[in-house]
Amino acid sequence: MTAHGTTSTSEGIDVDPELFAAEWKAWHVGKDAGLASEHGFLAITGLHWLSAEPQAFPGAPGTWSTGPEGVVVELDEGAELVVGGSPVRGRYVFGVIPERGGIDAVWGDTVIEVAKRGGNDVIRPRHPDHPLRAAFTGTPAYEPDPRWVVTGRYEAFDEPRPTTVGATVEGLQHVYDAPGRVVFRLAGQELSLTAFNGHAPGSLTLLFTDETSGVTTYAANRNLTVDSPGPGGAVVLDFNRATNLPCAYTDFATCPLPPAENRLPVAVEAGERIPHERGPVA
Structure with a gap:
């Protein structure tokens, strides 16, 4: 710190250390808040890889598969997802998901992320009560x-x-x-x-x-x-x-x-x- 109450970057630029620290803290708190948001990454309860064979997965309704028409879910009678604000029942085709793309389907207080990563279709349920999120400090x-x-x-x-x-x-x-x-x-x-x-x-x-x-x-x-x-x-x-x-x-x-x-x-x-x-x- 200099005699004038400032400190310098590696380039020799003087900055106010208190302001610098306050701005960093606000950024850091905001970053953690996003991570631990209701359906953020800490709420994910599983990573499930889809195949042509319909499969049931923990934390998600119905059976899920992927093929030429993209990701498909077959919901049990009485089950409902909300996709893009609209309720869907029975068989629903999400279509072909682009690489690094994704669609969120809401199931009660859970969000089912439908995504493609590394050329593979996946689903990831996100539940706000997941212990990892609840314990995050x-x-x-x-x-x-x-x-x-x-x-x-x-x-x-x-x-x-x-x-x-x-x-x-x-x-x-x-x-x-x-x-x-x-x-x-x-x-x-x-x-x-x-x-x-x-x-x-x-x-x-x-x-x-x-x-x-x-x-x-x-x-x-x-x-x-x-x-x-x-x-x-x-x-x-x-x-x-x-x-x-x-x-x-x-x-x-x-x-x-x-x-x-x-x-x-x-x-x-x-x-x-x-x-x-x-x-x-x-």
């Missing part, structure tokens, strides 16, 4: 530190590169188009991370691991969202906002693994740590 994290805010440069590839990555589910693969990479300096080294498109238009998603992975942070992956690049490809990486993906909390997630080149050879002691749900944090 928040995600441990490093204290926010402006020194983990770095500037970088986004370098677009000539053409988006289809990139195949593994998943936390054995044998599953995801394919994403990588539009470019982000180059930055950290711990005295020039480093880069292959970037994928983020949820917000123009934003980027960086999946990575580092020397803390499996020690104080979740072993499989970490995620950092970067706002749209500015002039000359300028970007800001705030590693204080590196998050866990849902697989850090539940085995019912199909999260992607980082590309092989996205293993950072430094310890990024910032952002979210191993969740309580996965055991004690070092």
